[in-house]
Structures are given as C-alpha cells and as structure tokens.
Amino acid sequence: MTPQKPQILAIIGQGYVGLPLAMAAVEAGWTVIGIDNFAAKVAQINGGSSPVEDISDTELQVAISNGAYNATTDFSVVSQASVVTICVPTPLDSNREPDLTLLRSAATCIASYVSNETLIVSESTSYPGTLRDVIIPIVNQHKPQSTRILYFACAPERVNPGDANWNQKNTPRLIGAIDAESLTKALAFYESICDTAISVSTPEVAEAAKLLENTFRLVNIALINEFTQICWMSSINIHEVIDAAASKPYGFMPFRPGVGVGGHCIPIDPLYLTWWARQIGGKAEFVELADSINQAMPVYVAERALSLINPSIKNPKVLILGVAYKSGVGDVRETPVSELYDHLIAKGAVVAWHDPLVQSWKNTNSVNLQWECDVAILATNQPGMDLEKILDADVQILDCTNSLRNHPKINPL
Ligand SMILES: NC(=O)c1ccc[n+]([C@@H]2O[C@H](COP(=O)([O-])OP(=O)(O)OC[C@H]3O[C@@H](n4cnc5c(N)ncnc54)[C@H](O)[C@@H]3O)[C@@H](O)[C@H]2O)c1
Numbered sequence: 001m002t003p004q005k006p007q008i009l010a011i012i013g014q015g016y017v018g019l020p021l022a023m024a025a026v027e028a029g030w031t032v033i034g035i036d037n038f039a040a041k042v043a044q045i046n047g048g049s050s051p052v053e054d055i056s057d058t059e060l061q062v063a064i065s066n067g068a069y070n071a072t073t074d075f076s077v078v079s080q081a082s083v084v085t086i087c088v089p090t091p092l093d094s095n096r097e098p099d100l101t102l103l104r105s106a107a108t109c110i111a112s113y114v115s116n117e118t119l120i121v122s123e124s125t126s127y128p129g130t131l132r133d134v135i136i137p138i139v140n141q142h143k144p145q146s147t148r149i150l151y152f153a154c155a156p157e158r159v160n161p162g163d164a165n166w167n168q169k170n171t172p173r174l175i176g177a178i179d180a181e182s183l184t185k186a187l188a189f190y191e192s193i194c195d196t197a198i199s200v201s202t203p204e205v206a207e208a209a210k211l212l213e214n215t216f217r218l219v220n221i222a223l224i225n226e227f228t229q230i231c232w233m234s235s236i237n238i239h240e241v242i243d244a245a246a247s248k249p250y251g252f253m254p255f256r257p258g259v260g261v262g263g264h265c266i267p268i269d270p271l272y273l274t275w276w277a278r279q280i281g282g283k284a285e286f287v288e289l290a291d292s293i294n295q296a297m298p299v300y301v302a303e304r305a306l307s308l309i310n311p312s313i314k315n316p317k318v319l320i321l322g323v324a325y326k327s328g329v330g331d332v333r334e335t336p337v338s339e340l341y342d343h344l345i346a347k348g349a350v351v352a353w354h355d356p357l358v359q360s361w362k363n364t365n366s367v368n369l370q371w372e373c374d375v376a377i378l379a380t381n382q383p384g385m386d387l388e389k390i391l392d393a394d395v396q397i398l399d400c401t402n403s404l405r406n407h408p409k410i411n412p413l
Contacts, residue, residue: 023063030068035071075109075113078110085120119150125156136178175199219287226293238413239402260297262332315348318344319371
C-alpha cells in the first residue's frame with residue numbers, strides 16, 4: 001500500500017482566491033505553501049503584510065510564525081505537496097476572448113514537480129473542458145516519468161471579496177472530478193476545509209455551473225440597469241420599485257442598478273460562456289445583449305451627472321466618490337468607473353476622485369472630500385467615506401449606490 005502523503009497543500013497564485021484559501025486550509029490543520037510568480041507580492045506576504053482585504057496582517061503573521069504557511073516563487077516545492085490547487089487569473093485577451101496563458105503556464109510549472117498520488121485541483125474560473133482538455137494534457141506531457149498516478153478535479157472558487165457573511169468555510173463548494181478516485185480525494189480535501197462539499201458528475205458540470213452563477217448576475221444586473229433608464233424617463237424611483245417588487249415572497253430576487261459591472265468575475269466569466277457557445281456551434285445572444293447594456297452604463301451615468309450641472313459651465317468639475325469595482329475592496333480591475341472617468345474627461349470635464357481604499361489610479365491620486373466640484377457622483381460606497389461632508393457642500397450628487405435617500409441634493413440613478 002502507498003504510504004499516506006503529509007498534509008501539505010501547495011496553492012498556485014496568492015491573490016483574492018489563493019490567499020484566503022491558504023488561511024482557511026491553515027485553520028483546518030494543513031501546512032500550506034503559497035506559490036506566486038510575482039516576487040514583490042511573495043516578499044510582501046512573507047513580510048506579514050496581506051495584499052487582500054479579507055485577510056488581516058495578524059492572521060497572516062500568526063500562520064507564518066507557526067510555520068503553517070509561507071510564500072515562495074519556487075515551484076519545486078510542489079514535490080512536497082499532496083494537494084496542489086491552481087488559483088491564477090483567467091482574464092480576457094484583447095479580442096475579449098478567454099486568455100488561458102497564466103493557467104497554462106501554472107500547469108506547466110507544476111508539472112515537472114508533481115509526485116505520485118498528488119491531487120491537482122483547478123479553482124480558476126474557465127469554460128467547460130478546461131480541466132480535461134487543457135490542464136490534464138499539459139501536466140501529463142511535462143510530469144516526471146516516475147509520476148504515474150495523479151488525481152484531477154475542478155472546484156470553482158465562489159469567494160465574494162469583502163463579504164462579511166460568506167467565506168471559504170461556509171460557502172458550499174462544487175467539485176467535479178475526472179474519475180472516482182479523484183472525486184474521493186477531492187471531497188476529502190474540501191471536506192477538511194469547507195462545511196459543505198457537493199459533488200457533480202463531471203468537471204464540465206462544475207465549470208459550467210460557475211459560468212451560470214456569474215452569468216445569472218450579469219443578466220439580472222443588465223435587466224435592472226435597463227429598467228432604471230426606463231423608470232427615470234417617467235420620474236419613477238427605481239429603488240422604490242425594486243423594494244416594492246421584493247415584497248413578493250417568491251420568484252423575485254432584488255438586483256440594484258449601478259455604474260456597470262467590474263472585478264475579475266462578472267464582466268469576464270459570461271464572455272467565457274459566449275466564447276464557449278460559439279466554439280460548439282451555439283449562441284449566447286441574451287448574454288451578449290446583457291453585456292452590451294452593462295457596458296453602456298458608464299456613459300449613461302456620465303451624461304446623467306452632466307445634466308445636473310448648469311450648461312453654461314464650460315469645463316465642469318466632477319468629483320467621483322469610490323472608484324473600486326465594488327464596496328469594501330481596493331480592487332480596481334475592470335472597474336466600470338474607469339469608463340465613466342474617461343467619458344467625463346472626453347466631454348471636457350475636470351475630474352477628480354476620492355476612494356479611501358485606493359491610493360493611486362489612472363496615474364492620479366485620491367483627493368479629499370473638500371475638493372470643490374460642480375457635481376459629485378457616488379459610484380462605489382466605500383467604508384470610511386464620510387458622506388456627511390459631501391452633503392454639507394452645496395453640490396448635487398448622483399447616487400449610483402442607493403446609499404443616500406430623501407435628501408434634496410441627492411439624485412438617485
Ligand atoms: N477575485 C474574485 O472575487 C474571484 C472569485 C471567484 C473566482 N475567481 C477566479 O479565481 C481565479 C483567480 O482570481 P484572483 O482574483 O485570485 O486573481 P488575483 O489576480 O487576485 O491573484 C492571482 C495571483 O496569481 C499570480 N499568478 C498569475 N499567474 C501565475 C502563474 N503562472 N504562476 C504563479 N502565480 C501566478 C498573480 O501574481 C496573482 O498574485 C480567476 O480564475 C478568477 O476568475 C475570482
């Protein structure tokens with residue numbers, strides 16, 4: 001009988017997914033090695049400074065000082081691990097199509113070091129078939145000759161950064177494995193970390209479920225963004241409408257309008273779905289339409305804000321409040337506020353921004369709330385933003401976040 005491997009977990013990618021997973025695994029008794037190819041981030045993490053808002057410096061420092069966790073750029077440590085999880089970005093390329101360069105590179109880098117009986121799990125979001133047709137062939141091609149038995153599964157991450165209620169432990173985890181042995185190993189691993197692990201029949205089901213979850217959000221946000229524009233034309237407050245509809249106890253789920261969609265999931269994952277549909281001769285027209293409605297929102301918001309300013313002002317001063325893609329994080333990836341900013345500049349506005357969680361963005365720095373402006377746009381309601389200060393100023397505010405209600409200076413989206 002093969003001897004049991006030690007409980008060592010190697011996690012490839014120490015970002016919003018990889019680092020919280022590392023801490024959850026440490027909590028569950030695993031020894032974790034975090035591998036990241038970005039040396040400065042590895043140095044920061046090993047210095048006890050967390051790059052992710054949901055993980056405190058103290059939690060990280062305790063894990064490091066207990067010898068339960070450390071980060072490295074060295075992939076050879078994979079040879080010590082019984083489980084390897086891949087948590088690297090899966091962005092879009094310049095044609096807005098899946099870009100698996102980082103995923104392929106991660107699979108190639110681990111392959112030379114995987115030892116017998118290792119479980120390899122992909123947590124990165126991708127289209128169905130990625131584990132079977134991309135990751136497994138790469139690993140099998142580059143693995144050492146002595147490595148004969150490997151287990152493969154995919155367990156798409158569902159973490160919601162900045163969410164105080166749902167985390168790696170209490171969010172049920174979907175697992176699709178390549179064969180029965182892999183499923184047993186993957187279930188045992190995730191059951192050691194999460195309260196609930198749910199198996200599905202194939203990796204493709206798990207991969208497709210992840211795309212469905214995020215596409216569901218994209219299309220519902222698009223529906224509400226379109227509905228908002230129609231209501232505004234009739235001077236109907238969209239939030240009152242949503243609250244009213246949400247009083248129905250079944251068959252309705254409230255979504256709110258906003259500047260658009262951002263981050264590493266909602267604007268991107270549905271395009272993995274549209275691409276995948278095209279590859280297999282299908283169409284995802286509904287999703288493409290939703291994507292285009294959301295993409296048009298920043299321009300709509302900019303025009304609504306400019307309409308609040310006296311038209312005789314040639315170069316109006318606009319203050320944007322909150323530039324991260326959502327509340328509670330400093331993450332500006334794919335933030336729709338970028339397009340809002342660009343459109344305002346293109347219209348001749350002088351634009352400044354304030355965000356307590358973002359120091360520098362678009363080669364500019366956050367200004368303070370006293371920055372004098374002709375109109376303010378509350379784009380993302382960040383914790384620590386003193387909105388009372390803005391309300392004290394004699395300026396109209398376009399509130400895209402439904403945070404401020406019933407005030408004469410507040411204009412809901
Ligand atoms: N951020 C989220 O809210 C979230 C939620 C669920 C799922 N996901 C998915 O999880 C995956 C990871 O996303 P993330 O937000 O954690 O990304 P991230 O950018 O926060 O972190 C990824 C890390 O991987 C590192 N990296 C990139 N390529 C590498 C390689 N080849 N080898 C080693 N390290 C490498 C980067 O330096 C970075 O530190 C993506 O597929 C994403 O769609 C993200």
